[in-house]
Amino acid sequence: MKTLLINMLLMISLVASAPLLAQEDPLKVGMSGQYFPFTFVEQDKLKGFDVDVMKAIGKELGREIQFETANFSGLMGMLESGRIDTVANQITITEERKKAYIFSEPYVYDGAQVVTKEGNTEIQGVEDLKGKTVAVNLGSNFAELLRELPYSDQIDIKTYESNLERDTALGRVDAFVMDRVSASQIIKEKPLPLELAGPTFSQITNAYPFRDTEAGRELRDQVNEALAALRDKGELKTISEKWFGTDITRP
Amino acid sequence: MDVLNVEYMVGLIPILLGYLPLTLQLAGTGMVLALILACLFAVVRVLRIPVLNQLTIVFISFFRGTPLLVQLFLFYYGLPQLVSALTVIDGITATIMGLTMHFSAYMAESIRAAIVGVDRSQTEAALSIGMTNGQMMRRIVLPQATRVALPTLMNYFIDMIKATSLAFTLGVTELMGATQKEAAGSFLYFEAFIVAAVIYWIVVEMLSKLQHYLEIRLNKAYSR
Numbered sequence: 001m002k003t004l005l006i007n008m009l010l011m012i013s014l015v016a017s018a019p020l021l022a023q024e025d026p027l028k029v030g031m032s033g034q035y036f037p038f039t040f041v042e043q044d045k046l047k048g049f050d051v052d053v054m055k056a057i058g059k060e061l062g063r064e065i066q067f068e069t070a071n072f073s074g075l076m077g078m079l080e081s082g083r084i085d086t087v088a089n090q091i092t093i094t095e096e097r098k099k100a101y102i103f104s105e106p107y108v109y110d111g112a113q114v115v116t117k118e119g120n121t122e123i124q125g126v127e128d129l130k131g132k133t134v135a136v137n138l139g140s141n142f143a144e145l146l147r148e149l150p151y152s153d154q155i156d157i158k159t160y161e162s163n164l165e166r167d168t169a170l171g172r173v174d175a176f177v178m179d180r181v182s183a184s185q186i187i188k189e190k191p192l193p194l195e196l197a198g199p200t201f202s203q204i205t206n207a208y209p210f211r212d213t214e215a216g217r218e219l220r221d222q223v224n225e226a227l228a229a230l231r232d233k234g235e236l237k238t239i240s241e242k243w244f245g246t247d248i249t250r251p
Numbered sequence: 252m253d254v255l256n257v258e259y260m261v262g263l264i265p266i267l268l269g270y271l272p273l274t275l276q277l278a279g280t281g282m283v284l285a286l287i288l289a290c291l292f293a294v295v296r297v298l299r300i301p302v303l304n305q306l307t308i309v310f311i312s313f314f315r316g317t318p319l320l321v322q323l324f325l326f327y328y329g330l331p332q333l334v335s336a337l338t339v340i341d342g343i344t345a346t347i348m349g350l351t352m353h354f355s356a357y358m359a360e361s362i363r364a365a366i367v368g369v370d371r372s373q374t375e376a377a378l379s380i381g382m383t384n385g386q387m388m389r390r391i392v393l394p395q396a397t398r399v400a401l402p403t404l405m406n407y408f409i410d411m412i413k414a415t416s417l418a419f420t421l422g423v424t425e426l427m428g429a430t431q432k433e434a435a436g437s438f439l440y441f442e443a444f445i446v447a448a449v450i451y452w453i454v455v456e457m458l459s460k461l462q463h464y465l466e467i468r469l470n471k472a473y474s475r
Contacts, residue, residue: 030422032435033424033428033431033432033435034431034432034434034435035435036435036436036438040432040435040436041429041432041433041435041436042433042436042437043262043266044266044269044429044433046432047436068422069419069422069424069428069432070342070419070420070421070422070423070428071419071420071428071431073420074327074328074420074421074422077324077327077328078328078422080328080332081327081328081331081332081338082331082335082338083331083338083341083422162431162434162435163440165438166438166440186438190438191438192438
């Protein structure tokens with residue numbers, strides 16, 4: 001009888017606390033799973049810099065993180081339609097995007113980098129892209145950066161869903177443009193004959209986008225607090241050094 | 252670097268096979284639902300039921316006339332924009348919806364053709380001995396139409412299995428999505444995609460065997 005009573009009390013307390021638990025829904029984070037070394041899969045395990053930073057943020061917030069992977073072209077639609085809460089895929093802050101979303105504080109500072117096939121002496125930097133075919137990732141901001149160049153009408157920009165590194169190595173395109181950090185990492189770790197061409201040509205800052213709603217703004221503020229705490233503790237730096245050997249989380 | 256990394260490929264097989272059940276679930280569910288829908292459409296079209304017939308014609312025209320990927324985007328991203336409650340449609344549901352509607356449009360036409368193709372004398376004979384329309388359909392027309400429609404329907408099923416590879420754009424990690432992510436991690440694109448291709452191929456080959464067996468069974472009455 002006594003145990004029955006205790007059980008009932010337990011059940012009641014569980015039911016009563018259910019609304020509180022509902023608050024603790026996992027934070028749904030979208031990523032492509034196809035952007036080495038920020039987000040990629042090895043042996044069925046999702047890994048990368050963005051995975052680690054997001055997990056650290058989750059710990060800071062005391063919330064579980066649920067990663068949702070989809071092709072990059074689908075991610076913003078998933079955010080828009082409320083299926084995910086934010087995107088952790090090195091989303092660059094741009095004027096265009098600021099019209100549609102609100103952003104957290106930047107957590108990665110980087111530059112745009114031209115990459116060519118190894119041994120390409122013709123292209124030594126962004127100014128040599130005149131008359132060339134250049135690959136960029138679909139939905140990324142690098143196409144915009146190229147279009148801002150005064151001679152942009154002479155650049156044949158090709159957008160890729162994935163695989164642009166391979167196509168550059170194969171010579172199907174003359175170069176690709178990506179952020180310096182992941183470009184260097186790809187060249188260092190992967191068996192592709194590629195090289196950096198010249199210095200970076202544009203400062204980019206990456207952050208987490210959120211829907212511009214009350215809930216979105218609240219979440220953005222929480223994430224900003226978590227980011228600041230991680231920065232203070234040096235944890236952002238530690239994660240960055242683990243993946244890149246350098247701190248990319250500061251300007 | 253241009254030597255095939257066989258060790259990587261072998262290691263990838265069990266990982267990718269783990270995503271095959273979802274691929275088959277998407278295609279299997281889509282096929283069952285599409286068959287039901289297609290049969291309804293075909294009957295409506297053959298019997299020329301007013302209003303429904305016109306609606307079916309528009310439906311078939313739209314879903315045959317637009318790419319599957321466009322339809323998937325409409326279901327998944329478009330609908331919630333109009334009615335926010337429709338966010339409950341998850342990637343798997345949206346994929347099955349898309350596959351069902353897209354392929355039912357094609358299948359309705361081949362089922363209709365199979366029904367219309369049954370010789371006129373057969374239906375006349377059935378009616379002359381006093382069968383009702385329903386009896387005639389069940390006992391005389393549909394068994395013969397099934398035999399004619401089977402090869403094309405199997406064709407659509409095979410196509411549907413391969414069409415599930417679009418689901419990763421809606422965040423559903425099926426066989427193709429898993430392959431893309433693994434390839435992005437290793438940069439061994441050829442190795443990863445050849446493993447995926449062979450898995451698709453073997454599945455389709457097994458279905459072709461099934462089709463062959465079914466055809467023999469359905470042809471029994473015609474062999475002498």
